[in-house]
Amino acid sequence: MKRLSMLAMTAQLALFGVAGAAHAQDAAGPIDVRILAINDFHGNLLPAGGIKIRDPKDPSKQITVPAGGSEAMATLVKQLKSGNKNSIFVAAGDLIGASPLLSALFHDEPTVESLSLMGLEASAVGNHEFDEGKDELLRMQNGGCHPKDGCAGPRPFGGAKYKYLAASTFDTATGKTVLPPYYVKEFEGVPVAFIGLTLKDTPGIVMPSGVAGLKFQDEAETVNALVPQIRAQGIETIVVLIHEGGFPTGDYNECPGISGPIVGIVKKLDKAVDLVISGHTHKAYNCQIDGRLVTSGDKFGSVVTNIDLKIDRKTRDLVQAKADNVIVDTAVYAKDPEQTKLIEEYQKVAAPLANRVVGRMSAALTKDESPSGETTLGNLIADSQLAATATERDGQALIAFMNPGGVRTDLPMKDEGKVTYAGLFAVQPFANSLVTVDLTGAQIKTMLEQQWINQPKPRILHVSKGFTYSWDNARPVGDRVLADSVKLNGKPLSMEASYRVTINNFLADGGDGFSVLKEGKNPLYGLFDIDAFAAYFAGNSPIEPVKLDRITRLN
Secondary structure, rough: HHHHHHHHHHHHHHHHHEEEEEEEEHHHHEEEEEEEEEOOOOOOOOOOOEEEEEEEEEEEEEEEEEOOOOHHHHHHHHHHHOOOOOEEEEEEEOOOOOOOHHOOOOHHHHHHHHHHHHHHEEEEEEEEHHOOOOHHHHHHHHHOOOOOOOOOOOOOOOOOOOEOOOEEEEEEOOOEEOOOOEEEEEEEHHHHHHHHOOOOOHHHHHHHHHHOOOOOOOHHHHHHHHHHHHOOOOOOOEEEEEEEEEEEEOOOOOOOOOHHHHHHHHHHHOOOEEEEEEEOOEEEEEEEEOOOEEEEEEEOOOEEEEEEEEOOOOOOOOOEEEEEEEEEOOOOOOOOOOHHHHHHHHHHHHHHHHHOEEEEOOOOOOOOOOOOOOOHHHHHHHHHHHHHHOOOOOOOOEEEEEEEOOOOEOOOOOOHEEEHHHHHHHOOOOOOOOEEEEHHHHHHHHHHOOOOOOOOOOOOOOEEOOEEEEEOOOOOOOOEOOOOHHHEEEOOOOOOOOOEEEHHHHHHHOOHHHHHHOEEEEEEEEEEEHHHHHHHHHHHHOOOOOOOOEEEOOO
8 A cells, every 4th residue: 555655656746747847848938928009099989980991702892891989999908808917008199189079079088088998008199199289298198177178077087097108209498208208017027118109290290389399309219219228127028109100002901012101210220129019190001021010000999909929038039929900890899888988978068069960961071082182071171161261351262272181081971961060070170270371373383282292192182162273193293283274263373473372270380291381471360170161061051062173183
């Protein structure tokens, strides 16, 4: 019996030795880390139309998958985190700004609360985080009531529970970054650094008042300067969250032929940078650039990028990285009850203004571009701005121009053509004021040429009725507009004469690279753009889509 007991004990010890060795081997193996990422949420607490993808049944066609919104996204985030003890939820900027009415009415406090509730831990600042200036961004981080509108929500605003990161944005008065440059999180004792920053061209696409007193440095140079400081802390895995991006040609989880600023930035980054999570261009892609994984998750919460890393425990180096852009399909993912409750709380307060019917339309108005760059929605907005500033009292405008980036979404046909204030606000969420200025014909011609100069892609301005011109795609940049084709009510514009022109204050300050507009004389400030748009609907309903015959493209 004793001998049998000794044999049994020996066998048990042997088994224990095998199990112990296996356990030791597991402990020595790489750490699995899951990063979940979003970008360009823009306060879309409710789904905003979905995402276009290649039709799985017919690759020659595209389909639209209903996707987005905080309710389905929160559910997906929870599912992807489930069973992954080493996980983190991060973002690449523009979480707020250019938001639908539900969030914008409360200066995006609902969105900050929603993402905090979802467990977001860190986000780069995007250009739209500066829409209302540095102080408002700091209020988003730290909480407190709005300085003018007070505490308008259902409860006092406590600020973001996640960390905003601004490695490349410096306060010129102090010489320091306005927010921390990076965030570090440990996974089983191994630290990973997340550097956050926005594009260096932010001053050119944000209201000057929003970036007053701030300096935006080069993206790659900023990151590379931080690398030695981060590595000195024993950190070898470095992730960049950057609000700048690219333009792929493939489907949402691919990356053929990507172009745009992100390509050059990634190639200039220190080799110590392992992974780049990008945004800004509202595209979804899953790329390898210069030997590194580079991702982006579309816009408006339609995609969550699921990134799985393997990190060596001893060296702390990244061993492997792979990504999957997961569509936040509202038909697949249930509504998260906490998000639903938050939305309902804010909807109750917002309802009286949001649901007000301002007019009607006979058909959908869209951002779909003609070959020349016109859209039915853009032309209508330009017409509304001209109408709001045409009288002697309001500016005596003869022409109006609207920047395409300020038109954020389509105006779909629903409810027998009823159009609500909330619907119009979704189209024009910036609350820019209209400005009517004097411009010479030569300055207008220069402005039209600037649609192609120093632009990531052509920014064809929307033009009001009565103004027409032709451009030739075969001519060189800077000389594409045919001078004798630029006409007002059928008569050629005189290059020497002065004309009253209405634009929004973003363009008037030289936004989107239209620097010549800063030369406008005798400015007269008028209505907010959204109010002009609403007034046009009220006075001209039912609205019909206007013809796309104001701009002619040759070649």
